[in-house]
Amino acid sequence: MTIVRATTLVRATPAAVWEVLVDWPGQSRWIPLTTVDVLGDRDRGVGVRAVALSGRRLGRIPVGLLDRFVVTGWTAPTARGSAELEVLHLGPCFTGIGVFRLEPADGGTTVGCTEVFEVPGGGVAELAVRAVLPLMRKGLERSLRGLATLVEAGR
Numbered sequence: 001m002t003i004v005r006a007t008t009l010v011r012a013t014p015a016a017v018w019e020v021l022v023d024w025p026g027q028s029r030w031i032p033l034t035t036v037d038v039l040g041d042r043d044r045g046v047g048v049r050a051v052a053l054s055g056r057r058l059g060r061i062p063v064g065l066l067d068r069f070v071v072t073g074w075t076a077p078t079a080r081g082s083a084e085l086e087v088l089h090l091g092p093c094f095t096g097i098g099v100f101r102l103e104p105a106d107g108g109t110t111v112g113c114t115e116v117f118e119v120p121g122g123g124v125a126e127l128a129v130r131a132v133l134p135l136m137r138k139g140l141e142r143s144l145r146g147l148a149t150l151v152e153a154g155r
Helices: 014-021 025-029 122-153
Strands: 002-010 034-039 049-058 061-075 083-092 095-105 108-118
Touching: 002 122, 014 083, 014 095, 014 108, 014 122, 025 034, 061 095, 108 122
Parallel strands: none
Antiparallel strands: 002 108, 034 049, 049 061, 061 083, 083 095, 095 108
């Protein structure tokens, strides 16, 4: 099992951050080289199903990291401002849980993301993931900074 965490401060309200966070197709604006497609008519709340591709398509063939996921937790910002979004990653490249937490902070909202996942292929694959873990963390941090930039530009 591998765990990757990152946090950032967004100079905006939790509600403003939430709206950008749960705009699934819009995630391509803050997660580099990633497109997200919602599967079905439902795009809000628990049960949303989507597929994300970090990479490109050659025609209909995805080339890169493919992530099918379902939203398993959806707590929009409360009166206090806290919020939480949880997804279950279904594969094929990895499985596990991803959680975004939004907390009010001086000057805005602290956004934290934790990804807990496994990759297929057993021990060798896990060793390979651990070797690139620092790069994965940097990528997650970059994405969260992209989220902050996007939200702050929309204020």
